[in-house]
Amino acid sequence: MSTLKELVDIQLVPSDWGYIEEGIENVIVAYHGNDPELLGWVLRLTKCDVGADADVDSHDASLFRNKELQKKQDALEFATSVVSPIVGDDYVLPQRLAKMSPEFLLQVRTNIEPKRPKNRLARCIDTRQSANMLTREMVSRMPAGNTQGTHAVTVELKPKCMALPRSAFAAPESSVKHRVCWYCMHQYTLHKDGNVSKFCPLELFSGDRERIANSLNHFAESPHNNFVVFVDGCSVVDEQGKISDQCVPHWNLLRDTVADIVQREILFSRLQLIQRELDSFNIESVLPKYTHAMETGTLTTEEPGIAAWLNAYAEFRKRLDSGNNDNSKVSDCQAVMELMLATTLRDVSVLIKFDNWPARDATDTSLLEHHKYAIGIVDHDPKKLSNIPKYHRLDQSIVATYLQHNPDESDQRPCRE
Ligand SMILES: [Zn+2]
Numbered sequence: 434m435s436t437l438k439e440l441v442d443i444q445l446v447p448s449d450w451g452y453i454e455e456g457i458e459n460v461i462v463a464y465h466g467n468d469p470e471l472l473g474w475v476l477r478l479t480k481c482d483v484g485a486d487a488d489v490d491s492h493d494a495s496l497f498r499n500k501e502l503q504k505k506q507d508a509l510e511f512a513t514s515v516v517s518p519i520v521g522d523d524y525v526l527p528q529r530l531a532k533m534s535p536e537f538l539l540q541v542r543t544n545i546e547p548k549r550p551k552n553r554l555a556r557c558i559d560t561r562q563s564a565n566m567l568t569r570e571m572v573s574r575m576p577a578g579n580t581q582g583t584h585a586v587t588v589e590l591k592p593k594c595m596a597l598p599r600s601a602f603a604a605p606e607s608s609v610k611h612r613v614c615w616y617c618m619h620q621y622t623l624h625k626d627g628n629v630s631k632f633c634p635l636e637l638f639s640g641d642r643e644r645i646a647n648s649l650n651h652f653a654e655s656p657h658n659n660f661v662v663f664v665d666g667c668s669v670v671d672e673q674g675k676i677s678d679q680c681v682p683h684w685n686l687l688r689d690t691v692a693d694i695v696q697r698e699i700l701f702s703r704l705q706l707i708q709r710e711l712d713s714f715n716i717e718s719v720l721p722k723y724t725h726a727m728e729t730g731t732l733t734t735e736e737p738g739i740a741a742w743l744n745a746y747a748e749f750r751k752r753l754d755s756g757n758n759d760n761s762k763v764s765d766c767q768a769v770m771e772l773m774l775a776t777t778l779r780d781v782s783v784l785i786k787f788d789n790w791p792a793r794d795a796t797d798t799s800l801l802e803h804h805k806y807a808i809g810i811v812d813h814d815p816k817k818l819s820n821i822p823k824y825h826r827l828d829q830s831i832v833a834t835y836l837q838h839n840p841d842e843s844d845q846r847p848c849r850e
Pocket of ligand 1: 613614615616617618632633634635848849
């Protein structure tokens with residue numbers, strides 16, 4: 434991975450950037466212009482609540498701007514010094530921080546508005562940001578070299594859970610967490626009608642080729658926001674809202690190819706391993722530690738900077754390498770940061786991009802270079818510590834809702850690693 438720390442000062446033209454997708458925190462726009470320095474890159478534009486950036490010239494906005502810039506520089510350093518050593522350099526996409534004006538951001542915001550989903554419109558591109566992240570493009574509008582008869586296809590996986598917790602929980606009612614994974618329990622909160630997904634992320638991380646392919650079938654049946662397939666830059670689903678041959682050329686071939694990649698790439702076992710290693714502290718035990726650290730001033734409302742993250746990661750490694758499993762001497766602050774590091778890595782998205790995917794009318798797919806792909810992770814910025822009380826409430830509510838639907842242990846479908 435090459436990550437340039439300095440700010441890139443480059444001429445940006447709003448009409449060169451087109452909407453790709455968005456999450457809670459960022460909108461992704463891709464470059465459609467001709468500047469060779471920007472070809473193959475996307476911008477991740479930070480969002481804010483609509484109206485929050487109304488007074489872009491105020492003193493407060495200026496303070497906010499400087500703080501946000503520092504946060505983004507920290508995120509670059511976090512990617513290089515924490516995420517890269519964990520998953521491997523090759524899996525962290527190159528990033529550069531590019532300067533931009535409020536006028537540029539406002540114009541892009543106006544241009545992409547018609548393309549944005551209605552349920553996302555309460556938040557918009559934040560025009561107070563003086564810089565945003567340029568990242569290597571993983572979702573293309575057209576095949577590499579504009580090759581005839583092929584498509585640019587990208588698969589996005591957001592597994593959200595990689596292992597069952599092993600650490601002990603204080604509350605006996607939480608013992609279900611040792612049998613049913615977080616993702617499977619969460620389904621009952623997300624889909625109150627009981628129409629829950631059969632996908633279990635532990636199957637995807639099983640390392641077993643058949644189980645991986647089956648889990649991708651289940652993912653395709655109820656993709657929601659956790660499984661996205663882009664064909665020529667657009668996310669696709671069939672009439673039933675599923676991923677199938679109707680919307681993806683040669684879907685079975687794509688599923689099998691992705692299953693091979695998941696089994697082969699060491700990224701998946703590294704992500705699972707770090708989840709297990711960081712498993713000493715869970716949200717139930719960390720909430721009181723967080724509250725205590727806030728009361729005693731060890732932690733403040735100020736989010737930790739890069740130095741604190743590097744320190745916490747180094748301390749975690751030292752404890753792990755020494756084989757010392759005694760967590761009783763770990764400080765409140767360290768426990769909080771280890772949990773948030775685990776949460777950050779649990780929430781990454783894996784992108785697999787095929788530059789030349791065979792078109793629907795291709796009969797002999799063996800002749801095409803469909804097996805050539807690029808892979809990388811995105812969304813690995815450190816999570817905010819201030820979210821801990823919210824995560825705790827969500828955790829409690831997910832377990833309670835799951836147990837309402839499945840009160841007897843015999844009804845609970847156990848997840849298998
Ligand atoms: Zn599960």
